[in-house]
Amino acid sequence: MAAITLPRAASAGDDHSTTAGSAAPSGAPGQHGTGTGTGNGSGAGPGAVTEIQAPQGGQHTGRGPLTKAEVDRAKFIALQRDGLxxxxxxxxxxxPEYLDTDLADPADDAAQTDEDRRVEVLFYDYGHDRLVKKTVNLTSGTVEHTDTASGLQPPPSGDETAEAAALLIEDPLGEGLRTDFAAAAKGTPLTSPGQLRLRGISFNTAEQSAPAALRKCGEHRCVRxxxxxxxxPWIDTTRFVVDLSDRTVGRIH
Structure with missing residues (x-):
C-alpha cells in the first residue's frame, strides 16, 4: 500500500465522466483537415442520419460556460456527415472515442465579426491512432473545421480509464493489485474496474522516459x-502503463 498524490490533470475514471479534464491546446491537432464533410454516415452508427435533428437546449453566449445541452448538441453535430x-x-x-468538449480559443475567432458560439470537440480514433478535433458552430449547427494529429495525448476519458484498469486486472502484471485488493477487501477477489475508484493520466515517451517495451506510447494511446x-486504501499501480492501442501492459520500473 502506498500514499499517492493525484495529478490535477487526471481523469475521473470511476465517475464514468463524459469529460476528461483539460483538453489539448487550441490549434493542436496541427493538420488542417476537412470542413463539414460529405459522407452520409455517422461515427455513431450506420446509415444516413442527416435528417435527424440535433439535440436542443439552453445555450449561453460569448465565453459563458458550456451547458450539458450544448455539449450533447456539439457531440451530435460533430459526428454527422463526416469522415469518421x-x-x-x-x-x-x-x-471514435469521445474525450472532451471546450469553448474554441478566442484567437480562432479573431477574424469573426458575428456572435456565433463555437466549441471544440475532441475524439481519439483508435483505428488510426490519432487525435481528432472538430470545431463546431453551435449557432449554425455545422462543423467548420476538422483537424487531426498523431502523438498528442490529452487526459483519458472515464471509459478509457476503466478499460485500462480492466486490462491491468486481467494481466499477469496485475497480480500485486489483485493481491492487495483482496487483503484490503477481506478476501473479496478483484474482477472488475467497478470495484475500484480510478484516476488515469496519459503516458507519452516523448515527454517521459520508459523502457523499450513502451517505446510506442505517444504514437499509441497509453495510460497510467x-x-x-x-x-x-490506495494501491500503488503507477509503475504500470497500459497501452490501449495494442491492449498490453508494461512496467516503467
Missing part, C-alpha cells in the same frame, strides 16, 4: 492508473 465512419473507440467499436479500493 472508419474510426474506432477504445473497445474496437465503430466511431491511480487506484483505490472503494471506501478503502
Amino acid at each position: 465512419r472508419s474510426a474506432q473507440d477504445v473497445d474496437g467499436g465503430r466511431g 492508473l491511480f487506484t483505490q479500493v472503494k471506501d478503502g
Whole structure:
C-alpha cells in the first residue's frame, strides 16, 4: 500500500465522466483537415442520419460556460456527415472515442465579426491512432473545421480509464493489485474496474522516459492508473502503463 498524490490533470475514471479534464491546446491537432464533410454516415452508427435533428437546449453566449445541452448538441453535430465512419473507440467499436468538449480559443475567432458560439470537440480514433478535433458552430449547427494529429495525448476519458484498469486486472502484471485488493477487501477477489475508484493520466515517451517495451506510447494511446479500493486504501499501480492501442501492459520500473 502506498500514499499517492493525484495529478490535477487526471481523469475521473470511476465517475464514468463524459469529460476528461483539460483538453489539448487550441490549434493542436496541427493538420488542417476537412470542413463539414460529405459522407452520409455517422461515427455513431450506420446509415444516413442527416435528417435527424440535433439535440436542443439552453445555450449561453460569448465565453459563458458550456451547458450539458450544448455539449450533447456539439457531440451530435460533430459526428454527422463526416469522415469518421472508419474510426474506432477504445473497445474496437465503430466511431471514435469521445474525450472532451471546450469553448474554441478566442484567437480562432479573431477574424469573426458575428456572435456565433463555437466549441471544440475532441475524439481519439483508435483505428488510426490519432487525435481528432472538430470545431463546431453551435449557432449554425455545422462543423467548420476538422483537424487531426498523431502523438498528442490529452487526459483519458472515464471509459478509457476503466478499460485500462480492466486490462491491468486481467494481466499477469496485475497480480500485486489483485493481491492487495483482496487483503484490503477481506478476501473479496478483484474482477472488475467497478470495484475500484480510478484516476488515469496519459503516458507519452516523448515527454517521459520508459523502457523499450513502451517505446510506442505517444504514437499509441497509453495510460497510467491511480487506484483505490472503494471506501478503502490506495494501491500503488503507477509503475504500470497500459497501452490501449495494442491492449498490453508494461512496467516503467
